[in-house]
Amino acid sequence: MPLSKFTCCPLAESQAKRERRKEARPGELLAAALDLFVEKGFAATRAEEVAARAGVSKGTLFLYFGSKEELFKAVVRENISGRFTEWEAELTTFTGTTSEMLAYAMRSWWERVGMTKASGITKLMMSEARNFPEIAEFYQQEVILPGHELIRRILQRGIERGEFRVLDLEHAVYSVIAPMIFMMMWKHSVGACAPASFEMHPELFINQQIELLLHGLTGAGQPVAPRA
CATH class of the missing domain: 1.10.10.60 (Homeodomain-like)
Known part of the structure; x- marks a missing residue:
């Protein structure tokens, strides 16, 4: 049969x-x-x-x-640095205002990296980079420098279009990066065991940071207090 x-x-x-x-x-x-x-x-x-x-x-x-070490590098490329090509392409063809571009960049970073397990690599690097200079140098070249350059391009675009005032770009970049690093560190440290009263809502936090970056704390036309 x-x-x-x-x-x-x-x-x-x-x-x-x-x-x-x-x-x-x-x-x-x-x-x-x-x-x-x-x-x-x-x-x-x-x-x-x-x-x-x-x-x-x-x-x-x-x-x-x-x-x-090579395994770790492959993990970083797979989950973080390999994404820079798509971000570059998206921002190159972005047609909105620079404020919209900056908001998009921060939110998409959180969606694609920050809210994923890959964000734990940031905590790992913060705690172990000094003991492993080879992977620290790799992370610097593959993640930190390209990330800084991407943000610098966004801010420079805003300045050139007259949408942003002239900034110290070297330091303004950190104003964008710092809230994102805070959220990732929170997620993989205190946030993992914090009581409900300390719960952090990432999307709301990021929205607030975008508002602060774009509009500051002072009211329209209100001068910034001079440094003592």
Whole structure:
């Protein structure tokens, strides 16, 4: 009797699953590494733990990534620095005002990085960069400098269009970055165990920061108090 078209060969099915598993391994390893780096930090995360969580051997991990440092770099590129290309493209074709562009950039950063597990990498770097200068330098080149340049371009656009007053761009960049870093640090430290009375609403916080950046604390035409 001929086999039904719905009958499958167990051996072939098992082989197909192994092939799919093999193809998926790099992504699974990166996901497992991100989980563990955020949970335990860079120093405390061991390669064999990453491999075990991904369901492969330690040897398989090193087929894809030559060291824990290279694995960490791949995690950063996959989850953070690899996004700069899309942000650059979006801002290049942005047709709204610079105020709208700045608001969009802050909100999209939170949606794509800040509210995800990848935001824990910021806390990791704040606590461990001094002990691992190689990954600190990598993070500086891959994330910090491109991020600063992106924000600088937005602010410069506003100045050139007459939408923003002339600013000290070197320091104004930090006024945009600081609230976002605060939110990520809060999310992965105090915020993780804060009582309900201390609950922070990220979207409301970001909206407030945008308002402060664009309009300040003083009323229209009210002078800023001089420094004592």
